[in-house]
Amino acid sequence: MPIAHTPTAVPVVVDEAKCIADKGCTVCVDVCPLDVLRISDLTGKAYMKYDECWYCMPCETDCPTGAVTVNIPYLLR
Amino acid sequence: MDEIKSGLTEVVCDILVIGGGTAGPMAAYKAKRHSPGARVVLLEKANVKRSGAIAMGMDGLNNAVVPGYATPEQYTKEITIANDGICDQAPVYKYASRCFEIIQELDGFGIKFQKNENGDFDVKKVHHLGSYVLPMPNGDTVKKALYRQLRREKVLISNRYMATRLLTGRDGQIAGAIAVNTRSAEFLVLRARTVILCAGAAGRLGLPQSGYLWGTYENATNSGDGYAMAYHAGAALANLECYQINPLIKDYNGPACAYVAGPFGAYTTNSEGNRFIECDYWSGQMMQEFYNELQSGKGPVFLKLNHLHSDTIGKIEAVLHQVERPSRGRFHENRGTNYRERMIEMHISEIGFCSGHSASGVYVDEFARTRCQVSMRPAIWQASRTITCSAPSPTERWRASTRRKLQPTSTSPTTTPPMSCASSNACWPRHDGRMAFRLTSLNTRRDAS
Ligand SMILES: Cc1cc2nc3c(=O)[nH]c(=O)nc-3n(C[C@H](O)[C@H](O)[C@H](O)COP(=O)(O)OP(=O)(O)OC[C@H]3O[C@@H](n4cnc5c(N)ncnc54)[C@H](O)[C@@H]3O)c2cc1C
Ligand code: SF4
Ligand code: SF4
Numbered sequence A: 001m002p003i004a005h006t007p008t009a010v011p012v013v014v015d016e017a018k019c020i021a022d023k024g025c026t027v028c029v030d031v032c033p034l035d036v037l038r039i040s041d042l043t044g045k046a047y048m049k050y051d052e053c054w055y056c057m058p059c060e061t062d063c064p065t066g067a068v069t070v071n072i073p074y075l076l077r
Numbered sequence B: 001m002d003e004i005k006s007g008l009t010e011v012v013c014d015i016l017v018i019g020g021g022t023a024g025p026m027a028a029y030k031a032k033r034h035s036p037g038a039r040v041v042l043l044e045k046a047n048v049k050r051s052g053a054i055a056m057g058m059d060g061l062n063n064a065v066v067p068g069y070a071t072p073e074q075y076t077k078e079i080t081i082a083n084d085g086i087c088d089q090a091p092v093y094k095y096a097s098r099c100f101e102i103i104q105e106l107d108g109f110g111i112k113f114q115k116n117e118n119g120d121f122d123v124k125k126v127h128h129l130g131s132y133v134l135p136m137p138n139g140d141t142v143k144k145a146l147y148r149q150l151r152r153e154k155v156l157i158s159n160r161y162m163a164t165r166l167l168t169g170r171d172g173q174i175a176g177a178i179a180v181n182t183r184s185a186e187f188l189v190l191r192a193r194t195v196i197l198c199a200g201a202a203g204r205l206g207l208p209q210s211g212y213l214w215g216t217y218e219n220a221t222n223s224g225d226g227y228a229m230a231y232h233a234g235a236a237l238a239n240l241e242c243y244q245i246n247p248l249i250k251d252y253n254g255p256a257c258a259y260v261a262g263p264f265g266a267y268t269t270n271s272e273g274n275r276f277i278e279c280d281y282w283s284g285q286m287m288q289e290f291y292n293e294l295q296s297g298k299g300p301v302f303l304k305l306n307h308l309h310s311d312t313i314g315k316i317e318a319v320l321h322q323v324e325r326p327s328r329g330r331f332h333e334n335r336g337t338n339y340r341e342r343m344i345e346m347h348i349s350e351i352g353f354c355s356g357h358s359a360s361g362v363y364v365d366e367f368a369r370t371r372c373q374v375s376m377r378p379a380i381w382q383a384s385r386t387i388t389c390s391a392p393s394p395t396e397r398w399r400a401s402t403r404r405k406l407q408p409t410s411t412s413p414t415t416t417p418p419m420s421c422a423s424s425n426a427c428w429p430r431h432d433g434r435m436a437f438r439l440t441s442l443n444t445r446r447d448a449s
Helices: A027-031 A058-062 B023-034 B072-082 B087-107 B139-152 B225-232 B256-264 B284-296 B310-318 B329-334 B392-401 B437-440
Strands: A012-014 A038-040 A046-048 A068-070 B008-020 B040-043 B156-158 B161-168 B174-181 B187-197 B247-249 B252-255 B268-271 B303-304 B344-348 B381-382
Touching: A027 A038, A027 A058, A058 A068, A068 B087, B008 B023, B008 B174, B008 B437, B023 B040, B023 B139, B023 B187, B072 B087, B161 B187, B161 B225, B247 B284, B252 B329, B252 B392, B256 B268, B256 B310, B284 B303, B284 B344, B310 B329
Parallel strands: B008 B040, B008 B187, B040 B156, B187 B381
Antiparallel strands: A012 A068, A038 A046, B161 B174, B174 B187, B247 B252, B247 B344, B268 B303, B303 B344
16 A cells, blocks of 8 residues: 655545544544544544545544545546 | 454454455344354454445345335346346345345334335335335434444454455365454454355456546445455355446446436436436346447436426435435535536446345355355355345345354364254255255254254
């Protein structure tokens, strides 16, 4: 899997102000079927580590604070 | 990993279920209900809470065989025709005959199926001949409801472990599986007396039109591992020539959902606005008609809803943008397409095996037994080869598979107490005279009845 080390635009974005991963939440990381989300050591917040999304949206639906947004970046006019 | 201690490299259980999508949780639940003393492990590559083809739920049951609307015979005929005859009728028929009681059971879990004003199930006609589509008003809760049952029955759930090989004993009988942790690469050996394989379809055979490898129609974790493992362990594969291509929204690799929109009056048209498909339900004939139209100069092909009332479209959107692939609403939003304004362009998906319709996969008989070492013990059960999806068939298959009494013997690796299957062997298949030998020769004993 290609690992994103540098900040690039990824389809799944987390609003760090809303994310409560620093209080122990890992919901989005847990539910993602493709396991592409992680909690950042740097910021203590969730982020998309692997850009390999099925665009299925459990991460967004299950996040208790509404911090996750799934964008569909490809093939839009 | 939920309850299996980490660091442990070997796990011993009575029943190992591989794959925790739809069929797997049902199989594990049924096993545990049937034999509360048994150690049942459910192994899942992702997380059982949100895994499999319907991680976000389903809009309706596409293969509901409800008395008064359809008979098992009709349904079997329907599927045989849809699959161009490439299908094993015995398991399809068995599924159809047990379907209704499973619908009722799922209804009891709180998964609601639509009822009409008389309180009867509100089955819709989408297929060629009969009516088998039963809408699910709270279909988004399917996974949650199944998960609740698993917790209640204390099934051991092992998430983020991917099975890579089935283990066989010296005599060829199934003895368990090897799995690898998808995060730590730690290996796990699972010794099991019975393995139920529910690893879903093989959805990543073809490259989606977008060129994006993870944007498959089928759940991207269903990569055919189950087929490969079963095959390597000696099981047969069946009907793979009946692969599946699905109609979908162009550039958005999600279901086109004529099944949802059809009963509301939507349909598939060519660029001239004319219908060209006889029946929107998936079949070899329908896909041929679709392909022909694309090739004929009358393409592209569209999903037509713009003749419907805005409120009706609102109802359809409430389903389509909520379950299955809810990012579809976002796709239309970003594209600036709206069902109300104009027809939505459709296309066809990549090739995959069995995203719910074709009766292909690991060969099983009507009791969900594979051909793995038939001469010894039919020990792997493939529950995932559901015909048109959904939970019901594994249930029925599990029931069939527990109709024998399992008892650990001194040579058995397990330490759990004997399983108490209060079953009679009267229904155990006897079409083959060697069955009794097989069962008694292997740590399994039949009832004396
Ligand atoms: C987008 C979509 C929408 C659908 N909508 C409907 C609908 O509305 N109505 C309907 O009736 N049918 C629908 N279907 C069909 C139906 O959902 C499926 O047929 C059904 O869910 C299949 O259940 P399953 O348990 O066999 O597979 P799945 O539910 O896909 O589960 C397979 C599981 O096995 C796991 N797995 C795979 N390999 C391994 C391994 N090596 N080790 C461990 N775990 C593994 C996967 O991660 C997955 O969780 C839909 C299918 C798709 C793709
Ligand atoms: S689910 Fe929401 S709050 Fe929890 S870690 Fe993920 S983004 Fe943060
Ligand atoms: S949309 Fe699905 S695959 Fe993508 S990050 Fe969210 S849960 Fe994971």
